[in-house]
Amino acid sequence: MAYQSLYRKYRPQKFSDVAGQDAITRALGNQVRSDKLAHAYLFTGTRGTGKTTVAKIFAKAVNCENIQSDGSPCCECDMCRGIADGSLMNVIEIDAASNNGVDNVRTIIEEIAYSPQKGRKKVYIIDEVHMLSGGAFNALLKTLEEPPEYALFILATTEAGKVPITILSRCQRYDFRRMTVDTLVTRMQKVLSSEEQSADDKALSFIARQADGSMRDALSLLDQCIAFNLGEPLTYDRTLEILGAVDTSVFASMMEAIAGGDLKSAVKILDDIVMKGREIQAFVADFISYMRNLLLISADGSTGADIADVLGVSSDTYDRMKLIAGKFEAETMMRFIRIFSELSSEIRFSSQKKVLTEIAIVRLLHPEMQDDAASTRQRLAILERKIDRLEREGVRVTETTEPAKKMPLPEALPGDVQMVCDNWGRIVRDSKDIVRGILMEAKPSLDGNKLVIVCKDEISAGSLKANADDLAAVFEREVKKKLDFEIYGPGRGEDPDTKFPDLESMINYDEIKISEE
Numbered sequence: 001m002a003y004q005s006l007y008r009k010y011r012p013q014k015f016s017d018v019a020g021q022d023a024i025t026r027a028l029g030n031q032v033r034s035d036k037l038a039h040a041y042l043f044t045g046t047r048g049t050g051k052t053t054v055a056k057i058f059a060k061a062v063n064c065e066n067i068q069s070d071g072s073p074c075c076e077c078d079m080c081r082g083i084a085d086g087s088l089m090n091v092i093e094i095d096a097a098s099n100n101g102v103d104n105v106r107t108i109i110e111e112i113a114y115s116p117q118k119g120r121k122k123v124y125i126i127d128e129v130h131m132l133s134g135g136a137f138n139a140l141l142k143t144l145e146e147p148p149e150y151a152l153f154i155l156a157t158t159e160a161g162k163v164p165i166t167i168l169s170r171c172q173r174y175d176f177r178r179m180t181v182d183t184l185v186t187r188m189q190k191v192l193s194s195e196e197q198s199a200d201d202k203a204l205s206f207i208a209r210q211a212d213g214s215m216r217d218a219l220s221l222l223d224q225c226i227a228f229n230l231g232e233p234l235t236y237d238r239t240l241e242i243l244g245a246v247d248t249s250v251f252a253s254m255m256e257a258i259a260g261g262d263l264k265s266a267v268k269i270l271d272d273i274v275m276k277g278r279e280i281q282a283f284v285a286d287f288i289s290y291m292r293n294l295l296l297i298s299a300d301g302s303t304g305a306d307i308a309d310v311l312g313v314s315s316d317t318y319d320r321m322k323l324i325a326g327k328f329e330a331e332t333m334m335r336f337i338r339i340f341s342e343l344s345s346e347i348r349f350s351s352q353k354k355v356l357t358e359i360a361i362v363r364l365l366h367p368e369m370q371d372d373a374a375s376t377r378q379r380l381a382i383l384e385r386k387i388d389r390l391e392r393e394g395v396r397v398t399e400t401t402e403p404a405k406k407m408p409l410p411e412a413l414p415g416d417v418q419m420v421c422d423n424w425g426r427i428v429r430d431s432k433d434i435v436r437g438i439l440m441e442a443k444p445s446l447d448g449n450k451l452v453i454v455c456k457d458e459i460s461a462g463s464l465k466a467n468a469d470d471l472a473a474v475f476e477r478e479v480k481k482k483l484d485f486e487i488y489g490p491g492r493g494e495d496p497d498t499k500f501p502d503l504e505s506m507i508n509y510d511e512i513k514i515s516e517e
């Protein structure tokens, strides 16, 4: 038999097996037993919280011929078996992420006119329902307004906010909560004992924290660990190694290096992590939660034992964290978390994860390089004070209305630059992720005869340089040859138009509008 993932193999078949959603499974079980069913349900919650699993159990239960005392399906009668092996068409699952058009919904609606040949209910499970198009939602709404007696809809979504209110108002809504670390650990222990495997508690709670409330993630991480560990008991150290994760002592050293303004050591620590083959993406995510814990510790007035428990760290680790937390202002720590949160989404699809992480570390160490509102306000206040003092000393400070001299437009653009201007919209659209984000705020220009990409600021330029290979590839695809180009980011208060000609009027902006994903 082909290998089956733990998540599928141990997918609950009864309400009582579903972990962490007791209130929901009890409510649904009661409805099945008392036969008081609504026509439409909305299951919402983050991924891996059991929406689809509960939907499948519920769909079976409303058709089961031998309902259990908690409202669960028996899994043995003809109906249960027929639904499980797909020979009965009473349960229809639709993934709205790939079938989101009006036609898909129309097919359902035409089909819904026929009552089920066997059993009581026809159940439609529409997964990721927020992905339906506007037309599809309208078509669905018509059916939800007057559904046949035997129809039951279960709409599942991670983003209830994107489902039209007209649909929401016709559904009974259930919010699936994230799983706690305890729930995940208990479930993993059960699975392990069925698999005749064993693991340290510390290893399991580490996996549970990595899974961030998702049962699916917890079990697939556990899967990975078991597969690599070949029957040996799973230890904490081995888990870190397999998952490419980093021990908290590394984060402590990193924070100490940052506190000491020691860029060299901080970058060296990052180097070591990469050399050991650890995942940068995971390192960044873990570092964010480490900094968040530091913030909690510094905000906590208690003696520490309680919060050490909450954070799931040993007392030694706690003492070191407390010491580190004392070296930073809360505001500084929040700025660090912000910088790393941005980094976390930037590096997701980038091939230059390490470079971008280094840039982020530099930003942690050099607040003056940043251009956010708080530091701008501070710089403005300093300027105003200076002007006040000058005026008190009798110096007249007047506004200058004369604009800075701009670079004149060239009469003819070099071919490469012309081509880039003509196709700017498509170039922006065809680039990916971070490069696209930066290009949307950048413009092509000229330095002599060379193409210059003028970015919004130095930081954007730095990030774009880190992804220069990706940009070169986009250019090459567009103009069908290798292009020589430079990347430039103006410093604070610098107007790039005085340095490079402003080619704005020649740029083709037609296709730049990119729909948000």
Ligand SMILES: [Zn+2]
Pocket (backbone or CB within 6 Å): 063, 064, 065, 066, 067, 073, 074, 075, 076, 077, 078, 079, 080, 081
């Ligand atoms: Zn049954």
